[in-house]
Every structure is written in C-alpha cells, then in structure tokens.
Amino acid sequence: MDKNTDIGTLMERFLVNADNLFHYFSRGTQMKKALILLVLIFNLNTISAATHKRMEIALCVDLSASTTGVLEALRTNMWYLMYYLTAYQPQPDVYVGLVLYGKPGYGVENDYVKIVSDFSKNINFIQQELYSTQVTINAKENFPERALLKCLTNLSWSKEPETYRSVVIIGNGSITGNEYMADAVKISLKKQIVVNTIYFQTYQSEREVIQWERVAKACNGIATVIDPAVAQPWEKDIKSSNSDFIAEVNDKYNSTFMHYGTDGNKKFAKYMGMDDFARETGPICLEFRLMYKISENYLGVNKDWDLVDLSIVNGKIDTNHIDKKTLPIEYQNMSFKDIVRLVNLKKEERLYLQEITNIVAQRNKMLTREYYQEYRPIIKRSFYIILMEIFNAQTDNFHEILD
Numbered sequence: 001m002d003k004n005t006d007i008g009t010l011m012e013r014f015l016v017n018a019d020n021l022f023h024y025f026s027r028g029t030q031m032k033k034a035l036i037l038l039v040l041i042f043n044l045n046t047i048s049a050a051t052h053k054r055m056e057i058a059l060c061v062d063l064s065a066s067t068t069g070v071l072e073a074l075r076t077n078m079w080y081l082m083y084y085l086t087a088y089q090p091q092p093d094v095y096v097g098l099v100l101y102g103k104p105g106y107g108v109e110n111d112y113v114k115i116v117s118d119f120s121k122n123i124n125f126i127q128q129e130l131y132s133t134q135v136t137i138n139a140k141e142n143f144p145e146r147a148l149l150k151c152l153t154n155l156s157w158s159k160e161p162e163t164y165r166s167v168v169i170i171g172n173g174s175i176t177g178n179e180y181m182a183d184a185v186k187i188s189l190k191k192q193i194v195v196n197t198i199y200f201q202t203y204q205s206e207r208e209v210i211q212w213e214r215v216a217k218a219c220n221g222i223a224t225v226i227d228p229a230v231a232q233p234w235e236k237d238i239k240s241s242n243s244d245f246i247a248e249v250n251d252k253y254n255s256t257f258m259h260y261g262t263d264g265n266k267k268f269a270k271y272m273g274m275d276d277f278a279r280e281t282g283p284i285c286l287e288f289r290l291m292y293k294i295s296e297n298y299l300g301v302n303k304d305w306d307l308v309d310l311s312i313v314n315g316k317i318d319t320n321h322i323d324k325k326t327l328p329i330e331y332q333n334m335s336f337k338d339i340v341r342l343v344n345l346k347k348e349e350r351l352y353l354q355e356i357t358n359i360v361a362q363r364n365k366m367l368t369r370e371y372y373q374e375y376r377p378i379i380k381r382s383f384y385i386i387l388m389e390i391f392n393a394q395t396d397n398f399h400e401i402l403d
Contacts, residue, residue, distance in 0.1 A: 052395050054163040055085070055094045056119050058151045062171020064102030064142040067200050068135070070170060073231035073383050075130050076281050079289040080233045081384035082123050086295040087365060088397045092164070094297050095119035097155050098126050100133065102142030102171065111146040118156050121301050123292070127274050142173055145181040148195065148215075152187045164395045165193040166221070168387060172200050175211045188219040195219030196390050198226055198383075222390050226381065233382045235284045235368070242360060243283040249357055250275065250290045256350040257306050258343060260326050264305040271302070291361050294354040307339075308346045317343060369401040 061070060085094045098116040100106070106114040116129045151167045167188075175181065188195050197212040209225060216223035254275070259268040278289040292298060300313040311317050319336040331339060372379065379385070385402075392399050 052092050052162050052164040052397065054158065054160055055092050055391070055395070056097070056157060056163060056165045057095070057391070058097040058099060058119070058155055058167045060099045060101065060147050060151045060167055060169040060171075062102045062142055062144065062147075062169075062173065062200070063100050063133070063135070064171070064173070066173060066202055067102070067171050068202060069228040069231065070200050071130065071133060071135055073228065074170075075127070075277070076285070077231070077233055077383040078123065078127055078130065079278055079285055079292060080235065080382070081387060082292040082297075083288040083295075084384060084388045084399070084401065085391075086292060086297050087400045089400055091296060092395075092397070093121075095121060096123060096126060097151075098129065099147060099151050099155070101144070101147035102173075103133075111143050111150075112141070113143075113147045113150050115150065115154055119158075121297060123298075124271055124274050124301070127277070128270050131273075131277055142171070143180070144169060144171060144173055144175045145178065145184060145215075149180050149184045149187070152184055152191065152193060157191055157193060164391070165191065166196055166391070166394065167193060167219075168196045168198060168390070169215075170198040170200060172202065172205070172208060172212075174208055175215055181215070185218045193219070194221045194394060196221040196394075197223045198386060199224070200228060201225050202228055222393065224386050224390070226383070226386060230381055231383050233285070233384065234379045235288070242287065242364075246287045246290055246357075246360070247283065249353060250286060253290065253293065253350060253353050253357075256308055256346040256353070257302075258308055258328060258331065258346060259305050260307050260310075260322055261305050262326060264326055265328075267302070267305040287364075290357060291364070294357045294361070307343050308350060311343050311347050312351075365400050372401060 059074075061067075061074060063071060082094075082096075096117075097119045099113065100116055101111070101113040103112060103114070106112045117126050120126070148167060148169055151169075157165055184195070187193070195216060195218075197216040199209055199212045201209075213223040215221075254272065257268060257271075259265050275286065275289065278286045300309055303310040303313045307317060307322075317340055319340065322336070322339075324332045324334075324339075327339070331342070334342070388399070388402055391397075392402060
C-alpha cells in the first residue's frame with residue numbers, strides 16, 4: 001500500500017473529526033465555552049510548574065482472598081494511569097515497579113511476596129504479569145508491613161535529585177506495629193520515599209482503616225479508602241467519535257514494528273496481546289493505550305527486540321549483530337542494505353503517526369479535562385483517579401487534565 005496515500009487518508013479522517021467537533025461546539029455548547037477550549041488548546045504547552053524530573057512509583061498490591069477485585073481493577077486501570085502520567089507539563093521520566101503479596105505460590109520463605117518488576121518504563125511487561133497472574137481463592141497469611149519493607153529495600157531506588165519516590169500499597173488486613181513496620185518507617189524517611197496507602201474495603205473494619213492511615217502518616221503519605229465497586233475507569237462509559245480512526249492508526253503503528261533476536265517474535269506477540277486486552281476492555285481503553293505508546297516516556301522501551309525502536313534510540317543499526325533467521329519471515333531473504341532501508345522507512349512512518357496521534361491526544365486532553373471538571377462531584381472514584389490526585393498533590397506538577 002502506498003505510504004503517502006495511506007497516511008493522507010488518516011489525516012483526512014482526522015480533519016473530518018475535527019470539523020465534526022467544531023459543529024458540535026456550535027450546536028450543543030455555548031460559543032464562550034468553545035472559545036475557551038480553543039484558547040486552552042493553543043496554550044497547553046506554555047504552562048509549566050513541574051518540580052520533579054523523575055518519578056519512581058512502586059505499586060505494592062495484596063492478592064489474598066480478602067481483596068477480590070483488586071487484580072481486575074489494576075488490569076483495567078493501568079493504561080489510563082500511564083496515559084495520565086504522561087500528561088504532565090513538562091513531562092518527567094516515569095518509572096513503575098510492581099510488587100505483589102498475599103499469594104500462596106509466592107512461598108512462606110518469601111513472606112508470600114513477589115517482586116514482579118523493578119522500576120521500568122516497560123509497562124507492557126507489567127501488564128503481561130498482571131494478566132497472567134491468577135486470583136487467589138484460599139488466602140494464606142499476608143503481611144503488608146513485610147511487603148512494604150521489601151519494596152523499600154529490594155527495589156532500585158535512585159539517588160538522583162529532583163526525583164519523586166513513592167510506594168503505593170493497596171490492599172487490606174491488619175498492619176501490626178512490629179519490627180518490620182518500624183524498619184519500614186525508618187527507611188522511608190531516610191530515603192525520602194513517601195508511602196501512600198489505599199485500603200481496599202471489601203469488608204468493614206475501622207481498626208484496620210486506622211492502622212493503614214497511621215502507616216501513611218508516619219511515612220509522609222496520603223491514606224485513602226476505596227470501595228471495590230467503584231474502582232473501574234469512568235471513561236468506559238464515554239463514546240469516542242475517534243474510535244475507528246484510533247483503531248486504524250493503532251494497526252498501522254503496530255505494522256511499523258520489526259522484531260529481531262532470539263525472543264523477538266515472542267515479545268512482539270506479547271506486545272500485541274496487550275492490545276487485545278485493551279480492546280476487550282473497550283475502544284476508549286485502546287485509545288488510552290495508544291496515547292501512552294506514542295509518548296516520549298515509551299520511546300525506546302522495545303529496543304531489545306524491535307529494530308525500529310533500536311534505530312530511533314541509536315540512530316543506526318549494527319547489522320553484524322542481527323541474525324536474519326530471527327526476523328519476520330517476509331524479511332529473511334532481503335539484503336541487509338534493504339533491511340536497513342526498510343527500517344528507516346518504518347521509523348519515518350512511525351514518527352509521522354506519532355505526530356498525527358499527538359494532535360488527537362491534545363484534543364482529547366481538553367475534552368477529557370472539560371468532562372472531568374464538569375462531572376467531578378459525581379464521577380466514581382476510579383483507581384487511577386485516586387492515584388493521580390495523590391501524585392499531583394505530592395509533586396506540585398501541573399497536570400493538563402485533573403488540575
């Protein structure tokens with residue numbers, strides 16, 4: 001298919017959507033509001049108040065039987081969370097770690113704790129782990145304070161200045177004031193890692209709620225109680241006029257990948273599997289995942305298995321380290337010269353698709369912000385909304401949507 005015609009068609013469809021948006025404003029909204037939105041769109045990138053250049057966020061999640069629903073809430077909220085984390089102005093580098101606890105398979109010798117991922121930008125891997133993890137039916141003992149201590153001591157917290165460091169521990173159960181908790185508080189304060197607690201209220205226990213609040217207070221964090229029934233993203237109910245356009249752009253974006261290496265094919269399949277999960281959640285979720293994929297924070301994440309990402313990061317490809325047998329079958333008989341030429345074409349197309357999608361992202365930021373502000377008093381408190389409000393309050397970053 002001719003590249004220019006292909007991209008041109010996408011751009012034309014976007015312009016039609018933009019024209020429909022203008023008519024929507026003219027018919028259904030006061031002109032004053034439309035003008036305000038247009039002014040805000042042109043000023044999105046002129047506002048800055050960020051004080052942190054780097055964010056390290058460790059999610060510490062209870063998977064025991066008493067937290068039924070927390071795993072599904074994480075799965076469905078992750079792409080929304082990552083999208084909102086990339087909507088700061090200016091944008092800090094965001095790294096996420098994941099620690100799970102309270103599952104029998106993690107072993108009593110490990111206090112039923114598993115470090116799934118150290119700090120990384122590879123949210124694909126974290127999502128893959130979340131989807132492959134089974135829900136616990138019969139709970140063993142869970143030890144929130146021990147899981148918290150492992151987060152503080154076993155993850156690779158940086159010492160770089162202007163870094164926001166936070167553990168968000170999500171679950172329920174009793175947190176005793178033993179030596180583990182005492183050590184956790186000392187390390188939290190010494191390393192300047194705030195500990196935020198989200199109590200997953202699947203049953204009523206005022207005593208436990210108070211215990212979780214004390215942990216947050218001792219570690220300079222924020223304590224929240226969440227009802228599992230309202231943990232799902234509220235955007236799932238929004239019908240996007242861009243769904244078909246975004247789905248097509250997403251398919252074309254995925255076609256720019258060229259896997260290589262021993263596990264390249266498997267890693268690409270897992271990457272595509274995350275698209276399938278997002279699509280099953282709903283077209284809006286797929287849209288949010290695409291917005292995250294085109295963000296600067298995601299740039300270069302797949303360079304270990306995607307030649308295009310490798311070319312974007314390194315500027316060139318060393319063909320001496322490429323085994324043609326690991327490439328997609330349609331490229332295995334091509335000369336290295338032609339392969340490099342094709343990679344450059346795919347890189348050019350991917351960057352162009354990013355530019356187009358960024359235009360849509362800017363428009364979506366304003367519409368989402370308008371919707372959020374208008375319905376804020378009645379919007380169900382989704383997981384990621386709670387998390388973003390915590391991060392915003394603690395970093396003093398300007399957020400284009402929630403502020």
